[in-house]
Amino acid sequence: MASVISQSDQAKNSSKASSLMGRLGLTLVFVLVFSVSLSALLAYFNFEKRHRELISSRLQVMLDEVRLGIDYGTGLGLPLSSLSETGEQLRTLVAADEAIDKAVVYSDQKQAVFQAGAGDIQTQVPEVWFEQKAVEVSGNKSQLLIQETDNYLLVAEPLFNTFNVQSGIVVLAYNRGVYQAENAQLLKQQALRSSLGVFVSALVGLLFLWMMMRRLRKQILRLGGNLDRQLQGEVSPDYSDDLSQQPDELEARFQLLNDRVQEARKASSNSDSAQQ
């Protein structure tokens, strides 16, 4: 026979009863934090990419200016090294935007022909940038090359001679720290607002969950208690707190279990009395 519920069992059950609410509450908060964080993080990654594209597009305007000047000079048959105005242009660009740390024009032999700004970026320029092929689209030979290194966003345009053979490359090294600071600012704002969103959603969710679980817990405790009382020999357990409310499917099935237990007990006691 099933054991009878004692006072200590009731207390134990009560603490067990809260465990389901605790676990579901924890689950709700965990999934909410996971979902909101993942969504915010992926949206941030998307922003980073777009931000980088827009900065590169801006730097492309500067690169175009240098490249068009060089194209004009080399188109007149002048060697790249003789285009002294290019050095001046690079210095102007570095001075115009403090986030540009370095501007360099490399020859096809990977020698810096003109440069402005501090630092050495030669080792960071990908080899493949010196192996470009001219792709002319409606008279435009502009090709934008982008590479992120630890410190810089390197943006470049290859230079081609009149025979469409690569003669060099013009590179701008944009300080990553500058746009990373802007990114960090957005991330911080996102984190703050998302945390607030999680807090409010979790609060509302937990409140609703508590209300639902209170009913579920009461129902489970009542059904369990009824079952125990019935096994003790008490009759007619109540399967619904509120008589105006239609019992749900689970309660109806427990009612049937009650009927069966009664039936079995009756049959068993009849059999006992017949034996006596």
Add this chain to the structure above:
Amino acid sequence: MKRISLSGSVVFIAVLVIVLGTAASAWISLGLIKDSLQPAQQEKAAIVAQSTDRLVLHLLDQGVPLERFGRMEDVLSSRLQGHADLEFLAIYEPKSDTLLYQAQAGGHERIVSQAWAEKQFALYRYPLMQNGQTLAEVWVGFDPGFMAQVFEEIGYDIATILVVTLLLAMELLMFITTYHIKTPMAGIHAMLDRVAEKDLREVVYFPGKDELSHLGNRVAAAIGSMTEGLKNVATGRRADLGYQLPDGSPKQVGLARLSFVRPPLFLVIFSESMSLSFFPAYVNALYEPIPGLSPSLVIGLPISVFMLVWALSLPVAGQWSDSVGRKKAFMVGAGLTAMGLFLTAWCDNLWQLLIVRSITAVGYGVVFITAQGYVTDNTTVENRTRGMAMFLSGFFSGSLCGAAIGGILSDRIGFEATFILSATLSLASAVFVMQFFEAKVVDPNAPPPAVLSFKDFTTLLTDKYFLLITFLSAIPAKLLLTGFLYYTGPVYLNQLGANQSSVGRILMAYGLAIVLISPLSAWLGDRLKNKTAFIIFGGGLSALALFAVYLIPGVYGMFTGVLLLGVAHAVGVSPQLSLLTEKVKLKNGLTLGKTIGIFRLTERIGNIAGPLVAATLISLLGFQSSFLWLSTGVATSLILLVVLYLMFRTMDQRQLQEA
């Protein structure tokens, strides 16, 4: 009207809070991103103006008067090239109120006034100063719709991220709520159902420590008590009562664990799909010429090898999984997949890549067939369609989320790190299986595991229902999947001018339809118990999907087609295996595992043939006619399926009557 159960309400509340919370967070992110990127256009306009400034001042310094610059419009025009957003660049002289020089992109008419320019472009004006005096103005005009389009794209990207995140969150939530609420509830209901039927031979054991488990164990105790009581009743009277009693105590059985296969399956599929979006680019980085093969074929080679090894591994893996048990097979499969993915990150050349992709394919095949075996083990004929739909929606949900998140991550952390992360996730699924799956109980009296033989193939390939379902339903479905969705979809959409993220979003409609509709359709399928009707409906909808793309040329037509195909497969694919396992006679040593393995192998003919068939049709007839022919082909196979099925059923009934 049936009331929603309390446990159902709890899950509903949790889902609602997570969906609303995450959607609100995504909305906030979109607003912040827009605010941050808004000044970008103005910053670029200033740079363009400064650059033009320098050019003009240089020419003025050379002594050329402002109104006498030669070929200035060509120079301005060259500044616009290579910039999709820049449409107008001009030098305006306020003194004479004239636009001295102007260049435009995008075939606009010549601008004659500021009002006109402001109407046509997002216009920025900057003064051109010389010796402290405004000499002229530089006008920079952008495509007015460009930033709106950028923001719209970002909006779509964030909406995609939201969908993927919610799918992931739902996977997690569903598992935890199933584990804590649904499974114990189902156990209690199962016991109460048996009590209602007066069957007291089995009780469910609840290992949990929460109140639901406690209630379940009380019900089990009550049944035990009833059994003891009824055993005291005289035999004749007991027979009158009609109870089925055990010999001793009621047998204790474990909780139904069907849904436990979904999280590890999701993880493995997720991890393997993480490289889907960038895999061709990764292969391209390792490209080396192979004599006699074109570069595009070489780049496609690792994918083809993967598909081939996967297909070939299925029958052997199915049989092995049957013999060693699902737990061990899944762990080995997930481990092999993890090893393959990890090694992919370290490949130096194409040949190494082909080898490690083959290892991954074997692991993937073992996991795939083991998960299907698990579903078959834990379902009956009545609820197998539902089980298979759960498998299918887990598969596509994992694939959809993996591809989307893998694409974003690879952009951020690189290909190699993404492969290593995916290997870790695959290993995590093995750990999950170790924790939650039960090891196969070795029965010393059980017959030795059956070995797959040529006879198994001939037995199945002479079974009329196997041939019918495989060749007229499963293969056409797989052919459309690879031929229409994976091959024609991206090619057609690129030709229409859609960018990669738009292509991804349109193709995502297929996976979403599967994930959302297949559980519903499976629930209906199990209730209505008419698998054939679902297969026929799915086939008809597939034909309609292709016909829709034929009728509505363009992006919207393609979207409609992809969506309809997703719905068609959600409705019609899961019942294929259920009907097959129901109809095919297991004779001549054929087991369920072998049948599933051979079925999955045979239907891969559709996967392999799909791109070839589609490519041939497109090269011969063009896109639109190909859609019509594919639609006609699917409709023809459907008509044949219906006619032959009815014929076979009549033959079977006649044979039964004669017997």
